[in-house]
Amino acid sequence: MVSLLLQGLALGVLTGGLYALLASGLSLYFGVMRVVMVAHPAFLFLAAYLTYTVHTTFGVDPFLALPVTVPLFFALGVAVQRLLIARLAPENLAMMSVLLTFGIALTIEGLLGTVYTGSYKSVSMEYATRSLSVGGVHLPYDKIIAFWVAALTLAVLFAVLVKSRFGQALRATIQHREAARLVGVPTERVAGYGFGVGLATAAVGGTVLALITPFFPASHWVWIGKLMAIIVVGGLGSVVGAALAAILLGVVEGLVLVTVDATWATMMFYVFLFLALLVRPQGLFGGRLAHRF
Amino acid sequence: MRIASRGLPLLVAALAIAYPWLVPNYYLVYAGALTVMYAAMSTSWNLLGGFTGYVSLGHSAFFGLGAYGTGLLVVRLGVPWVVALLVSAVLVTVFAVGVGIAAVRVRGASFVIVSIALVSMMNLVVQGWRSLTGGSTGLQVPSPFPGLHRGETHMVFFYLFLALLAVALLCWWHVSRSRFGAGLRAIREDEDKAESLGVPTGAYKVAAFALSALFVALAGGLYAVWFGSLDPIFVFSILIGSYMVLMSLLGGVRHLYGPLLGALIVAPAGEYFLIALGETQIHLTATGLVLVLVVLFMPDGILARLTRRRPGPSIPDETADQRLQKVTP
Amino acid sequence: KTDEPGAAQSPGQQQGPVKIGISLPLTGDFSEPGKGIQEGYQVWADRVNAKGGLLGRKVELIFRDDASDPNRVSSDYESLITQDKVNLVFGPFSSRLVIPAAKVAESYDMVFVEPAGAAAEVFEQGFTRLFYAAPAVAGDHYNYLADYLTKLPADQRPKTAAYASLDDPFAQGTAYGLRDKLTAAGIKTVVDEVYPPETTDFSPIAAKIAAAKPDLVVGGTQFEDSVGLVRALQELKVQPKLAAFSTGPTLAEFPGAVKGAAEHILSPVGWSATASFTGNQEMVKRYKELFGGEANEDAANGYTVGQIIEAAVTAVKCVDPVKECQDKLAGHIRQSTFDTVVGPLSFDDKGRPEQAHMIQQYVDGKVEIVLPEQARTADLVYPKREW
Amino acid sequence: MSVEGGSLRTEGLTKSFGGVLAVNGADVELRDGAINGLIGPNGSGKTTFFNIVTGMIRPDAGRVLYRDREITRHSPHRVAHTGIGRTFQLCRVFPRMSVLENMLVAVRRTRLRELLAGLRDAGEVERARHWLRRMGIEHLEEAEARDLSYGQQKLLELAAVLMAEPDLVLLDEPAGGVNPALIDRITALVRELNAEGRTFLVVEHNMDMVMGMCDHVIVFDRGAPIAEGPPSSVREDPRVLEAYLGV
Amino acid sequence: MSELVLTLDDVVAGYGRAAPVLRGLTVTVRAGEVVCLVGPNGAGKSTALKVASGLLAPRSGRVLLAGRDVTGLSPQRLLGLGLAHVLQGHSVFREMTVAENVRLGGFTVRDQARLNARIEAVKELFPVVGERWGSLAGLLSGGQQKQVEFARALMLEPSVVLLDEPSMGLDPRNTQVVFDQIDLMRRTGVAVLLVEQNARRALDMADLGCVLDLGRVHISGPARDLAADPRLGRLYLGGAPAT
Numbered sequence A: 001m002v003s004l005l006l007q008g009l010a011l012g013v014l015t016g017g018l019y020a021l022l023a024s025g026l027s028l029y030f031g032v033m034r035v036v037m038v039a040h041p042a043f044l045f046l047a048a049y050l051t052y053t054v055h056t057t058f059g060v061d062p063f064l065a066l067p068v069t070v071p072l073f074f075a076l077g078v079a080v081q082r083l084l085i086a087r088l089a090p091e092n093l094a095m096m097s098v099l100l101t102f103g104i105a106l107t108i109e110g111l112l113g114t115v116y117t118g119s120y121k122s123v124s125m126e127y128a129t130r131s132l133s134v135g136g137v138h139l140p141y142d143k144i145i146a147f148w149v150a151a152l153t154l155a156v157l158f159a160v161l162v163k164s165r166f167g168q169a170l171r172a173t174i175q176h177r178e179a180a181r182l183v184g185v186p187t188e189r190v191a192g193y194g195f196g197v198g199l200a201t202a203a204v205g206g207t208v209l210a211l212i213t214p215f216f217p218a219s220h221w222v223w224i225g226k227l228m229a230i231i232v233v234g235g236l237g238s239v240v241g242a243a244l245a246a247i248l249l250g251v252v253e254g255l256v257l258v259t260v261d262a263t264w265a266t267m268m269f270y271v272f273l274f275l276a277l278l279v280r281p282q283g284l285f286g287g288r289l290a291h292r293f
Numbered sequence B: 001m002r003i004a005s006r007g008l009p010l011l012v013a014a015l016a017i018a019y020p021w022l023v024p025n026y027y028l029v030y031a032g033a034l035t036v037m038y039a040a041m042s043t044s045w046n047l048l049g050g051f052t053g054y055v056s057l058g059h060s061a062f063f064g065l066g067a068y069g070t071g072l073l074v075v076r077l078g079v080p081w082v083v084a085l086l087v088s089a090v091l092v093t094v095f096a097v098g099v100g101i102a103a104v105r106v107r108g109a110s111f112v113i114v115s116i117a118l119v120s121m122m123n124l125v126v127q128g129w130r131s132l133t134g135g136s137t138g139l140q141v142p143s144p145f146p147g148l149h150r151g152e153t154h155m156v157f158f159y160l161f162l163a164l165l166a167v168a169l170l171c172w173w174h175v176s177r178s179r180f181g182a183g184l185r186a187i188r189e190d191e192d193k194a195e196s197l198g199v200p201t202g203a204y205k206v207a208a209f210a211l212s213a214l215f216v217a218l219a220g221g222l223y224a225v226w227f228g229s230l231d232p233i234f235v236f237s238i239l240i241g242s243y244m245v246l247m248s249l250l251g252g253v254r255h256l257y258g259p260l261l262g263a264l265i266v267a268p269a270g271e272y273f274l275i276a277l278g279e280t281q282i283h284l285t286a287t288g289l290v291l292v293l294v295v296l297f298m299p300d301g302i303l304a305r306l307t308r309r310r311p312g313p314s315i316p317d318e319t320a321d322q323r324l325q326k327v328t329p
Numbered sequence C: 001k002t003d004e005p006g007a008a009q010s011p012g013q014q015q016g017p018v019k020i021g022i023s024l025p026l027t028g029d030f031s032e033p034g035k036g037i038q039e040g041y042q043v044w045a046d047r048v049n050a051k052g053g054l055l056g057r058k059v060e061l062i063f064r065d066d067a068s069d070p071n072r073v074s075s076d077y078e079s080l081i082t083q084d085k086v087n088l089v090f091g092p093f094s095s096r097l098v099i100p101a102a103k104v105a106e107s108y109d110m111v112f113v114e115p116a117g118a119a120a121e122v123f124e125q126g127f128t129r130l131f132y133a134a135p136a137v138a139g140d141h142y143n144y145l146a147d148y149l150t151k152l153p154a155d156q157r158p159k160t161a162a163y164a165s166l167d168d169p170f171a172q173g174t175a176y177g178l179r180d181k182l183t184a185a186g187i188k189t190v191v192d193e194v195y196p197p198e199t200t201d202f203s204p205i206a207a208k209i210a211a212a213k214p215d216l217v218v219g220g221t222q223f224e225d226s227v228g229l230v231r232a233l234q235e236l237k238v239q240p241k242l243a244a245f246s247t248g249p250t251l252a253e254f255p256g257a258v259k260g261a262a263e264h265i266l267s268p269v270g271w272s273a274t275a276s277f278t279g280n281q282e283m284v285k286r287y288k289e290l291f292g293g294e295a296n297e298d299a300a301n302g303y304t305v306g307q308i309i310e311a312a313v314t315a316v317k318c319v320d321p322v323k324e325c326q327d328k329l330a331g332h333i334r335q336s337t338f339d340t341v342v343g344p345l346s347f348d349d350k351g352r353p354e355q356a357h358m359i360q361q362y363v364d365g366k367v368e369i370v371l372p373e374q375a376r377t378a379d380l381v382y383p384k385r386e387w
Numbered sequence D: 001m002s003v004e005g006g007s008l009r010t011e012g013l014t015k016s017f018g019g020v021l022a023v024n025g026a027d028v029e030l031r032d033g034a035i036n037g038l039i040g041p042n043g044s045g046k047t048t049f050f051n052i053v054t055g056m057i058r059p060d061a062g063r064v065l066y067r068d069r070e071i072t073r074h075s076p077h078r079v080a081h082t083g084i085g086r087t088f089q090l091c092r093v094f095p096r097m098s099v100l101e102n103m104l105v106a107v108r109r110t111r112l113r114e115l116l117a118g119l120r121d122a123g124e125v126e127r128a129r130h131w132l133r134r135m136g137i138e139h140l141e142e143a144e145a146r147d148l149s150y151g152q153q154k155l156l157e158l159a160a161v162l163m164a165e166p167d168l169v170l171l172d173e174p175a176g177g178v179n180p181a182l183i184d185r186i187t188a189l190v191r192e193l194n195a196e197g198r199t200f201l202v203v204e205h206n207m208d209m210v211m212g213m214c215d216h217v218i219v220f221d222r223g224a225p226i227a228e229g230p231p232s233s234v235r236e237d238p239r240v241l242e243a244y245l246g247v
Numbered sequence E: 001m002s003e004l005v006l007t008l009d010d011v012v013a014g015y016g017r018a019a020p021v022l023r024g025l026t027v028t029v030r031a032g033e034v035v036c037l038v039g040p041n042g043a044g045k046s047t048a049l050k051v052a053s054g055l056l057a058p059r060s061g062r063v064l065l066a067g068r069d070v071t072g073l074s075p076q077r078l079l080g081l082g083l084a085h086v087l088q089g090h091s092v093f094r095e096m097t098v099a100e101n102v103r104l105g106g107f108t109v110r111d112q113a114r115l116n117a118r119i120e121a122v123k124e125l126f127p128v129v130g131e132r133w134g135s136l137a138g139l140l141s142g143g144q145q146k147q148v149e150f151a152r153a154l155m156l157e158p159s160v161v162l163l164d165e166p167s168m169g170l171d172p173r174n175t176q177v178v179f180d181q182i183d184l185m186r187r188t189g190v191a192v193l194l195v196e197q198n199a200r201r202a203l204d205m206a207d208l209g210c211v212l213d214l215g216r217v218h219i220s221g222p223a224r225d226l227a228a229d230p231r232l233g234r235l236y237l238g239g240a241p242a243t
């Protein structure tokens, strides 16, 4: 029993890392841009399919698709922001963006289904089926890789957002566009790049997903609820909070899975969501700014 | 103008009542009933979304609960269907009050997310609670009118849904011109300000949430006895919830007939896309693009486009010189 | 209304082509098996028409897409029957859709032969015109394997078994069918997991199985989860003596998706391309001509539906969408035995087929039929190689 | 205790945000039926004091009493129902509602029947028009609030607060950003309403307005009153000179 | 006569499709001069500043900076040419720290040493900036935010400054600091276009006053003369002239 729990814990931490990566883009859009991006999981799977194509046509390691997908997604993100999101009225950006991105998600799903058909695709590598054993606990290599890729991506993201000039300009742009323009920030370009960075994380996440799970065009629906729950529990908009919540929920899920069952494990995401709402509506780690009167 | 605005709804109502007798076959009655069901649901969605601006993508949770509640009461307890329908709607409303208390604590985007979570959660519960609900094998509800053949059943339900739609419209209209409605709109505009003016925002929001859940639950209950098979994945689907939102937005959330108009457009259009482009999944893309276009170009809906824009405040025409003259001693 | 029950048939309907209405998931999650069944139907229609049709009338198939939505499947059959006034309907895909579809058909008195509704519940709704055109219902899919295992000498017989099943009536049905028989034979159940369809991470389930160290791992799966489970078991170094999964391994993508791990995995299969049942080789050939690839089980199931209807129509000599004729068809199907590409089929009074599925195994990278004796192309390998 | 002491009284009100002591044991007592001024340097806790009194922020310690009834920790709408109305430092109206609707929302009603009754009750509409007339914005009654200029929105906000007929009106910088000509008008109005029996508490940095209008001035510094009295004496108070008027 | 610095020439501007707010506005500000715009609420004062700083493109008319036509240039470009604008109302970056806010004021300044020197100077002027250096700007009181905003604007050393009600919400001490700074700017040769509702005070220190009403400059002239005009007083400046 103890070893089972340890195993659950270890898997939970690794999976949590993956969740953190997948949710990071979401909380970036939200935290920095007030956009609820329902289409993020759809983009994840778009990236997974592209990785699949690169992998099958050139027979290379899926991670070698990243030099293609990351810049591509960055450009795509810039385009989406400049052409679509930027046109939404700021008064109800949060809500309209839900519907807009919902439409985008459907569009992507339809295109994927048309191009790749509805059947399952998967990318399997030799190393992805082996595991590292530490004292009776098995750590699958694919999950370890996913975890480190996630950690690395998040570190880069954090550095970019919090430390860099670009990150400051981005946050300034979102908080007060006119004021940002007046201190010399090229706001339109910056907002576009911000969205691009978010989608670039989707490119990385998609590649990792492709490596560890089979997928089909409608797969993204499954992820929306989970990822959204993570960013609410973490505190909408806090990239760090989302990462912590992701690990927390990953561990809870892992432990519940090995002790109870899968239904309850998935349920945990929503239980935590509602608990967070009742106890701390601003999220466990977020909500630094109360409303001023 | 006045006659048009009074007469049009009457004409539409008359057409709606005559519809089942005008169409050549029962399939169209069936399709009509489905459209009216959607219209009723999006109108009741609009009781929350239109007034308070709280966008719920998860109203299918109440649809599903209403359906399962009714179905379970009929199947497991042998309650007559009308009683089951009402009892389950009341139970769902009570449940919605509970959920509402937690859910309306968050605003804007978080609320959307919570509503999505609600559907997923209900789906898990109903799917997992196999002994009660039948789980993934679904629940089969016997037809309430064994004596009628299928087409006649469609006719009956067409009118039942029409009645529900009428009640929902009436309710929306009544709320829209009441103090309660004004309070809800104030919440949409500025919650803290509303609160400081003495509007108990929490109670109002929960009331609106529950009211809108009530009608959706009734629609779900009717659906259960009409349709007869319930499957958790499909009644608790985010898509059904999004349809309510899409229809309301398309028609215009600030208008009584907005969601109705939206339903009359979206339901047949969805059918059309499926038939015209159904060979591949490109029809999803078509739906998605329509949604994107609506959001981009008609964020206030068709009716807002049609009705003329409010005139701005009158700019005083006198010149500053004239003003100066007036104060000259 | 033109579709009032008992409304007079337009004279055109007595001649003209025989219209058959079908709703299938041509898009969405199940579009792949949906396509397979559609192709099976088309191969059948092609063959019948080449022979001169049904009762001398050409067969015309009318397909509708239901995107796996029960609402749509109902409207599809509703409109096919009332608007298109089809002579016959064929069933849709997936257990979840068969019940709502059969309800419509039943209420319009149409015979309903279906290729994919194996779950036990389908047959408990009191349908009088529903028949499942495959060798066995879900619970019986593993019958041969259960026989094989229980007949093994005591020292070789597995002692413990772990079950993991998707929360889906069909997938669960298969796994539980085997579980019940093995439990009765004294093989202990050490893990019994059900996971919801949205599960994507199977490692924790595999961890549970790993902790129980079972001799036997049985998955009530579809494709995605079978792959996920196999990979997770492999990663967590679970090495059972035998592993069986429903549906997933029968698809062509499976070996690629799990890489080398497919070897010696078992699964129940209702049809084999090499079997010599009535019309089977002809179907395989025609399929290749029409669609250019290898036929699969889904196509075979579609084809089987056609074969049954064809035999019934020929026997009762009517094909009208009216109660008398449909009653006659149903009556005939209930009493007769049909020679089909999946073997001889007969039905009980609830429409359940009374035969059994074969068991396939990956042997040296190839799919071989290992059970039952009479269809065998290779010997069952037990215990399996490590993955 | 008698009402005579004052309508609003706080005892040891304290609130800190993280390390910042915004309100620090404030004991404040308002003159009933007077125009009370509240002045103090930026960040001295005036707005926070308002927020605590109106229930928008929960105090860490201390009590708020209104007419000797404790209203500490009451939710904002309950406070509003006891007869306290307020405006915001940055003016807030309901932007996409018409001016008249903005007014009608403010009517205080609790009974269900009244809530479900029609909004445009003739009597209420008449009352709303009355207030709008007094603010000089009656011609804008059908305009959406967001189309109003800043000063007009300020007047609307004030009118809406008065619509609820509060006995105690808290104004947070009513003159901020308002044209001086309008300030005179607001001052006159406040005086007039005060004469009708309403009590006011006005936060303001415009000293001319405060000194010219208020009967009683309370000076805040670092979250607590440091001086109070009639304007003339406060103006001379060395502590006030040091903390606030400066220079 | 000093060099002509900023000119709005016959500007017509408005929002969306609505009627124009500015209907032929002409204003000129020279180096070393404070021009004060006064006028009723909604007259278009803020709009005029937005046109000048490039936030709003005029429908017709020109904006000239040092003799050069800069109509329609972006705020960044204008900033590069030495024009800074402090917005009306609260425009701090609420969810960034005071430090980040102030530093962002020098977003275009590459010279770190100069930036740090100015930060020190600003902390001196507004103690609260130093005291609350690490806290989120959105959590400050209204007046404190205003101070941060002004501090942010001081990070640059512009040659033309547009100030939109810089004293709103400030206590007397801070108001004095702000007016002192404006005076200091003037003395260092900066051109200042000031919008103030604290009109008497502003006109007191300004060189030139313009009364803006209904989208045009209605009266302009030496600031002291305007302040002394009783008719203008009644209509725009309120109360009795300050003594």
Ligand SMILES: Nc1ncnc2c1ncn2[C@@H]1O[C@H](COP(=O)(O)OP(=O)(O)OP(=O)(O)O)[C@@H](O)[C@H]1O
Pocket: D146, D147, D148, D149, D150, D151, D177, D179, E015, E016, E021, E039, E040, E041, E042, E043, E044, E045, E046, E047, E048, E088
């Ligand atoms: N973003 C906007 N969209 C539409 N109309 C606007 C906008 N901003 C201002 N207006 C309108 O333009 C007119 C002038 O506004 P402006 O802000 O320039 O006035 P102002 O002179 O600065 O007034 P105040 O002293 O109140 O700040 C007003 O009638 C206002 O309603």
Ligand SMILES: Nc1ncnc2c1ncn2[C@@H]1O[C@H](COP(=O)(O)OP(=O)(O)OP(=O)(O)O)[C@@H](O)[C@H]1O
Pocket: A290, D017, D018, D020, D021, D022, D023, D040, D041, D042, D043, D044, D045, D046, D047, D048, D049, D089, E139, E140, E141, E142, E143, E144, E169
């Ligand atoms: N939500 C909050 N979180 C952290 N600190 C806060 C919060 N609200 C206020 N403060 C701090 O409390 C102190 C008092 O603020 P308050 O807004 O009450 O001042 P004020 O007297 O209204 O000032 P002003 O005249 O500038 O409006 C300030 O130092 C402010 O920074």
Ligand SMILES: [Mg+2]
Pocket: D046, D047, D048, D089, E141, E142, E143
């Ligand atoms: Mg304040």
Ligand SMILES: [Mg+2]
Pocket: E045, E046, E047, E088, E164
């Ligand atoms: Mg202004």
